[in-house]
Amino acid sequence: MRELTFEDVTVRFGSRRLGTVAVDGVNLVVPAGQVVGLVGESGSGKSTLARAAVGLAPLTAGRILLDGRPVQRDKLQMIFQDPYSALDPRMSIGDSIAEPMPRKMPGRRAEVARLLELVGLAADRAGARPDELSGGQRQRVALARALAGRPEVIVADEITSALDVSIQGAVLNVVKDLQRRMRLTMLFISHNLAVVRYVSDIVAVMRQGRIVEYGPVEQVLTDPRHEYTRELLEAVPRPGVPLGN
């Protein structure tokens, strides 16, 4: 159980004069064992913040801390949006899952089998290639691979937005169930408010590189303080409700 803290994190791409600031002085706390849902429109800097957390985007300024100390890589794992690009097509899913494990760890195969069962796939599918799997199954494999590194924090970036609604539910159930059972700290990024509401304990709303609202999920979604949060909530499609003009 670890707490992930972003302190004045800024990520700038390109030069100082011509570059763009994707993340602009973000302060954000993901409390230990809780899920923080990060919402915002595309281009708001959500994904860049996530990539910065796992070291895929260089920080221009600020710090990212795990329990007050600089992040150790192996404590953080990430799950990506596109299940079709997240797995190496040339590798069996078992090998993919085993990759983050220490190379000489005894009982790697048993551990792979355990993880496959954990995400709801049959253990004997370890030899399967990604192209034999559906999108939802691939996303479970990606989840199993993230868990194989025994992380304390998981960053999930739009993990269901490339999936059919019929499969989305199954993946979300697994994610939520595992998060509860393993008491994982999680940063869950999505542009779908209904999904964020279902998975998260706390919501952070991001706009133009800044966090504009932060609070417990029920509070933010029922009584939004920021104008932009209200706008987002209004835009959520409600069946049968006329669109207005």
Place this chain on the structure above:
Amino acid sequence: MPVASHASKRWIGALRSPLGITAAVLLVAVLVLAVVAPLIWQGRADAVQSAEILQGPSSAHPVGTDLLGRDIFARVLVATRLSVGLALLATAIGVTTGLLLGTAPVLLGRRAGRWIGALINIAVAFPALLLALFFAVIFGVGAKGAVLAIGFATAPGFARLTQTMTATVSSRDFIAAARVAGIGRMRILARHVLPNIAEPLVVSATMAAGTALLSFASLSFLGLGVQAPSYDWGRLLGEGLAQIYVHPAGALAAGIAVVLAAMAFNLSGEAVARAIGLRSTHAGKRAETATDHQIAQSEPEPDASDQPLLAVQNLQVSFPTASGEVTPVRGVSLTVRKGEAIGIVGESGSGKSLTALAIAQLIERPGQVRADRLDFLGADLREGVEQSKNELRRLLGTSLSMVFQDPMTSLNPTQRVGRQLAEVVREHQGADRRTAWRRAVDRLSAVRIPGAERRARQLPHEFSGGMRQRAMIGMGVMANPKLIIADEPTTALDVTVQRQVLQLLANIRAAEDVGLLFISHDVTVVGQVCDRVLVMYAGRVVEDLPTEALLHDARHPYTRALVAAVPDMTTDRDRPLAVIPGRPPDPHDLPTGCPYAPRCPLASDQCRQEDPALTTYAAGRRVACWHADLAPAAVPDNRTASDETNGLVQGDPVASENTDDQIAAPLGGERP
């Protein structure tokens, strides 16, 4: 391992093709000759017979003799080893150097990689043969110099190829995942990058060997390559050329050898490329499975007095594949009236997009569209029906418009947005440039693009995603269409932008009385925009119902499951979400009976044997299910009481533990 057998089947298939056989035979012949020829014919090739100088072809010397009376045919055969060997050596040098340079950015990091990239760019700009000549001068005239020269001349092209492919693979998420997992750069390169780019590299290496052979022959011919007393084909060609007027066969023999050997390498490369390209072949299924299920729908369309905008009956779309014909759309019937909005929902692979494309006449060969009726504004769109193609094109161009999911790929990135819009009316209505431009600006402001006059002069990349989609819709309404087909128009957009686009479509429909065929995987969005919803599954419509009934009064278990699977702002956060077990059937291998039966909680023996037809059970409502009356009880919805409108929710939704790979477990719990 199914994959391994699949791959080996692919290679055997490639070997059996005429190209594969030719390439394999030539390559084996060249390689065997390279090994064997010097052992057998060396003596004969070197035997100087002063009595037989410069003789023409005879039974003793099939292509004659040279200046020293040596047998040219034997010399050509013996030269195979040196020619092929040196070419392969040069290729090896080129490929290794290219690989090292091309993968360096992965190993050395961003900054050093950029310098190496620049180096490659400069090297690529030099013509290879010129580079080879340049190196030949530096390394000195002779075989060693030529090998190094050709090797280094091959390297830049190969480095560029490697660099590009490495960059493509490196941008994929599994590389990012490996980096997050703490895997070292060298291991990432060896485990993830190289295996994924190996196939195209092997192909181009084989081709490069052919080119190296030709280059080497050229250098030797010019006297810059192999020096006497050694000889390769290039030198033999040079020697033969001096005597070409005395007896041409001598020069020709070496020339033919060069051509054949180069062909052997190039054809092998081509064959390997084809074998790799054969990826999409679907193994092992027969064609009948698809055709067995084409039960014509007997259900007559409820006919209205006014002529519908669009009338489709028993629409089928099929594609030939290596394993026979598949039919992803199997008998869809629908009507759209003036100003009506019809939604089509379904999972990916249900055939909803193909249905739209078929209606818009956008299915390309070898795809085939068949229908009992396909009328748009009274015109028969079916293929083979006698009519003027031009008229049909104009009708579709002006009265039907299509909006696609990804606005970035549907606009031409190199043309100003306004001009692209204007082109529609210029093409179909013959409007002059100024009128067309005015109309384009007018339409852009109609789709609420601020500063339309200025925006019309911009290129698509200067627009945001939402604005691009609005511009696409603007293009759709340039010519007063009667029907707009929108295929997942908001899937790539944010909620706020999605709302604007949906509002825009609704406004256009109201203002101009346009029919709308709206395709989406999202029941919620469809519920907001449409009057009526068609639910598609495995290429057929399984339910047709008014939008008001979608949430609480759907009769097909699939529709109900689809609705229940979408979390909304009232979903109970403490219960697992409802899921649909299993996955949609493969169009190559449809089950007998109802295609939804393997995933359905209500499936009985009847369902597994007989495919239910789409039948009317109430005004404007059709369903294809044997147990439609039971569905509301068996598959409860997940909406809370506050969201209920008609009190049809029954039973207590029991938490479901199903996953998408288990088959046929109860969906959302049984009736208590």
